[in-house]
Each structure stands twice: as structure tokens, then as C-alpha cells.
Amino acid sequence: MNENKxxxxxxxxxxxxxxxxxxxxxxxxxxxxxxxxxxxxxxxRTASVSIIELGPLATDIAKAMVAGFANEALSAALEKVAGADAVIVSSPVYKAGLSGLFKSFVDVMDNDLLVARPMILAATAGSARHAMVLDDQMRPLFAYMRALPVPTSIFAAPEDWGVPDLGRRIDRAATELAAFVTAGVGRAISEKAWGSYQHQFGSSAARTEQGNEGVDFDTDLMRLATGGRA
Incomplete structure (x- = not known):
């Protein structure tokens, strides 16, 4: 968890x-x-906003999935996520599922990168038939990552853009996120329970072309893998 005061x-x-x-x-x-x-x-509370565009990182993400390490550009994006106090994710829906690019970016993250991190989940699609993708696919994904998505997720089909209800849902989700962040919920969870999380490795961003500086070799699993005793 980051050290934001x-x-x-x-x-x-x-x-x-x-x-x-x-x-x-x-x-x-x-x-x-x-x-x-x-x-x-x-x-x-003042806030700064940083944007990670996955489109320009598509090739870097694919290479990381194959090679097992992140290059400089992808590492910088992952480090930005690691340093966030809160995250907003937004993905298009293709063929009744999340964008493959979006899922691949999550796949190259370390499992512990988003532990106890407040989040807003959002998706867009060409039809309201895909509205359940947020709760059927995105919310379980971030439950696995042990993040803290706010209760309100936001889906927008073409017909939603011109109606007041979309603005009300955005306002509700933003209110929930602000409550999570200002109450220090994520920090309280991570500080009191971090020892029970895996965190055998540093963030994926630490495993770069220069080596495995982020790997913690002092775990039972790694001692066994390197020929030591657990």
C-alpha cells in the first residue's frame, strides 16, 4: 500500500x-x-488525476505476457497503479466480455498490487444487453485481486449518454469513492492485515528486463525452488 499522508x-x-x-x-x-x-x-481533500491509456501499451502488454517481465513503459504504468490511492477503471465490452487488452493488463499485474485499493468500475458498450458484464466479470476479477470496488458500478450504452440517470450514477459512485478514501479504509485494512497476504514478490513493475530485483527469495516457496529448506 502506498504511503500517502x-x-x-x-x-x-x-x-x-x-x-x-x-x-x-x-x-x-x-x-x-x-x-x-x-x-x-x-x-x-485535493486530488491529482493520472491517466493510463492501454492502447499505446498493447504491444508491451503482449510481450510481458509472453516473456514474463515488463519493459520500461509498462513498468512505469504499473508503478503508477501501485502508487495510487484510488483507481478508476473503464473498459469497452466486446462480444459480451471485457476488452482483452484490459484483462491482459490486469493479468500482468502482481496479485498484490491492488490489495485494499478503493476503485470505481466502469464499462461501455453498444447495447444495454451487456450491462451485467460489470457485475458478472469485472467485479469478480477485482475481488480476486482483493481490491475494494465501491458498491455502484457504472455502465453506459449509447442511449445513456443523454439522460440524467448516468450523471446520478456517476455522482453516487464518486461519493462512495470519496468516503472510502477519506476514511482511510484501504490503509487501515492493509496496515492491520498485510501480513496475511501473499506478497512473495514485489509489484510486476519491479521485474524488468534488467532482472528480478523485485523478487523476495526469503519465502518457503522460493527457498524450496532454489534448493534450500522451507
């Missing part, structure tokens, strides 16, 4: 898997991020 600006990181220009996923993420900044400001 109470009076430091809140670091919001947006992960956008949209690849079109303009991207509806990015437009949705921008609205969510701005409303989150507004709700944090009402709680007397």
Missing part, C-alpha cells in the same frame, strides 16, 4: 482500455474522475 493530495489513477478516438470509455472515465475530484474537494 492525510494532508497529501489524493492520487487518482484512471485505467482506460478504450482504443477508439474519441473513446467512449475514456469519456466516461473522465466524467467519473472529475466528479470524484469534486466530491473529494467537498471533503477538503
Amino acid at each position: 492525510e494532508n497529501d493530495p489524493i492520487r487518482l489513477v484512471v485505467i482506460n482500455a478504450g482504443v477508439s478516438d474519441p473513446s467512449s470509455s475514456r469519456l466516461l472515465a473522465d466524467r467519473i474522475a472529475q466528479k470524484s475530484v469534486d466530491r473529494l474537494a467537498e471533503a477538503d
